[in-house]
Amino acid sequence: MLDINFIRNNKELVEHSIKEKMYKNVNLDEILTLDDQRKTLLQQVEALRKERNDNTAKMKNGKPSDELIAKGKEIKEKLSTLEADLSNFEKELNTKLKTVPNVIFDDVPLGDESASVEVKKWGECKATGVDHLDYAISRDWVDFERGAKVAGAKFYYVKGGLALLENALIQFGIKKIVEHGFTLMDVPDLVNSRVLEGTGFAPRSSEQSDEYYIEGEDLALIATAEMSITGYHMDEIIDEEKLPLFYAGLSACFRKEAGAYGKHTRGLFRVHQFNKLEM
Incomplete structure (x- = not known):
């Protein structure tokens, strides 16, 4: 703020x-x-x-x-x-x-995603290739149709080899970060309004808010494990000699993708739920 x-x-x-x-x-x-x-x-x-x-x-x-x-x-x-x-x-x-946004740095490009500037590139990108969604559907690895039937648009099932690959990548990531001294956490998937505000995710207007709120409760589903991890030491004073503290959290992430974001994005981008390892 x-x-x-x-x-x-x-x-x-x-x-x-x-x-x-x-x-x-x-x-x-x-x-x-x-x-x-x-x-x-x-x-x-x-x-x-x-x-x-x-x-x-x-x-x-x-x-x-x-x-x-x-x-x-x-x-x-x-x-x-x-x-x-x-x-x-x-x-x-x-x-x-709390509704006033932070100021923009001078070197931040203005505009939508089309105005983004490529900072670094690694590897060779193929000029042509099969769309990731078509590739996954052809192997019965992902099902958006049944996901929509169960939960609505932008929800999906990941199956078979792709589910195994995701799990393997998560385990690989966990192994690497633990080797570098991070403490792994299974974090709460719900946080209260103090954590939302303290991490900068609230309050926002309805067209800007990405959070799913629990009606009648002072709780919302997390958009990233960062929210739960940041709240871990809320209201505490940490002795300087104990710093730095390194934490990692594995969680499901829930996002409305409010506003224009995600409207025209196809496949496994800008979805409403996904798993992420945060550090």
């Missing part, structure tokens, strides 16, 4: 990032005005708290007068109202701040 002072001092930069990331319903003027109102309320609250403390100090000097008692009650009532208002302003401001 961007600091409100950073937003205030770099408004044009933040607005540029909002525009290029195509975030809707993010109004920086509204956020900055809300912060100004919060500051004004905070000043009023602090002034009343000082007045309350001064009045309390006077009441301790002998028997308090009826005037001091009445003034104390009046301050208490005013302070209670203003503190409630301040709390509401802070909650609203915090909620709106």
Whole structure:
């Protein structure tokens, strides 16, 4: 989450990032005005708290007068109202701040996937070849039709040799990362809203959100084991001598692929569920 002072001092930069990331319903003027109102309320609250403390100090000097008692009650009532208002302003401001995206680095290409820049290439790519989905279907390794029947579009079954290959690759990956000192974890497939927010996956608007939420519960299916691993040490202070800590998590990953992403992607890309080894 961007600091409100950073937003205030770099408004044009933040607005540029909002525009290029195509975030809707993010109004920086509204956020900055809300912060100004919060500051004004905070000043009023602090002034009343000082007045309350001064009045309390006077009441301790002998028997308090009826005037001091009445003034104390009046301050208490005013302070209670203003503190409630301040709390509401802070909650609203915090909620709106979480909708503001991080700023874009200068070297990040702008646009959709067609604007992506190739950074590194390994091996030789065949100019022509069989489509991966056609290849897998012809060998009865994948079944999207029955996956859709059971769970909807972009769900699928992996079978036979492809399922064995996936399992072998996972085991190969586990062996390698354990050799390099990583601790392997089987992680929760569900996390609460604090973990979602702390890892930057929430809150997002409906057209940006990738998470499947459990109705009536403060839980969502993880989009990556990174979410569960990051939450492992939540609210803890780790001794510096214990660092660095290396963790890896194997999990199913669940993603809505909201918005335009995945609409025109064929095969085993941009699906709603897949297995991944995260480190």
